[in-house]
Amino acid sequence: MYKLLKEAFRTGNVTVRYPFAPLPAAPNFRGKPHYEPEQCIACAACTIACPANALTMSNDVAAGTRTWEICFGRCVFCGRCEEVCPTQAIVLSPEFEMAVLDRADLYQTAEFTLASCRNCATPFAPRKEIDYVVALLVNAGLPEADAERRRAMLEVCPACKRHSEVVREAGSSGSGWHQIGVTP
């Protein structure tokens, strides 16, 4: 008994003061994914990496928008979205206070505009993604005028690119890069 009491006094109080005092998170603790929509290019890499499908993306071609959505209730905090994000738009924060009373509060969405194809006018890729690629080309040392010329190529949907490639291969001068005004 004396030994036990001695041990108890030696150890002291181990209980954390948590709800009354903030709890410091351990280093590398993976908490609530912190998302910065301004930094997101809507490339959907995170939605492919997400093992729990907590991150989803859907295109609305009629409205020309792409909607990104996270459900914190489904997230397993693995950090794969952070791994694959090319622009660090999503980072796991040490935040853990996520309990909610209403299920709707577990969702966070972001809506992005899609750029239309220069050839067939179908929305196909997020505008921010194309802008980011052009900015990256300029940053990598390409002259600005060249990068802007490449933009014309970037703003063509894969289907039209394939089509024009086939036409070019066949030696015909129908629709193709000539019409878009770009030499690939």
Next chain:
Amino acid sequence: MSMQTVAVPTTAAAAAESEREQTARLKKTLLQDIGRSIYVFRIDAGGCNGCDIEIFAALTPVFDIERFGIKVVPSPRHADVILCTGAMTRAMRRPALRAYDAAPDPKIVIAYGACGCTGGIFHDLYCVWGGVDKVMPVDVYIPGCPPTPPATIYGFALALGMLDQKLKAGQHVEAPDEQVAISHPHVPYTLRIALEREARRMAGYRQGREIADSFMTLLDHDDAKPVAQRVAEFVARENDPRLTEIVRSLEAICTSVGTNP
């Protein structure tokens, strides 16, 4: 408390409505005038036991949820709070409902963990109903896989009206001239790629990105000190042999690419 009746069988709509109002009123009374410990009954509706381990971790002396008078009881007949973990499998749906019905009426249901909230990683399995709220009305959702003991304490505090909810539904619509910033634009593009690749190869994907990021911040920094000195200071500050090795390797890449670190 939000009430969603999903699978509670009703005979007359009006009677059910009054019953629901009654339950809501009783629930408020439960929270205000309980005057004793909150008894929690735990249902495991097809979980992996990760959540259950964290619940018991919350009962240990370090987190000691019993200091708030939250007690786990072995029978639903004693329960004020039903804590439901697991993705609600087909096999556990009926026992879970029986336990729910056995609990006396002003009761709070907490969906615990990613599986309890939405079905989690198992949400599209053939045998999974996908969340506690598919079979019983849920008052509080505690996400996490599993929720840590502090998250559990927070969830209970929220359920008992002691703390306020922090997470709110968010919606962002892209602004017309929104542009994404390139990270470390002053580091040459090829070097950036090489550094990130090497750091990720050596440290694993997530930590590698973080290490590459902090290293490139050192390169990027507009400072009077030479880069080598800044890197040395960083390594000394962190004092981690693994990090030191990775940073040395990144420095070697800088030298080979031609940028003098």
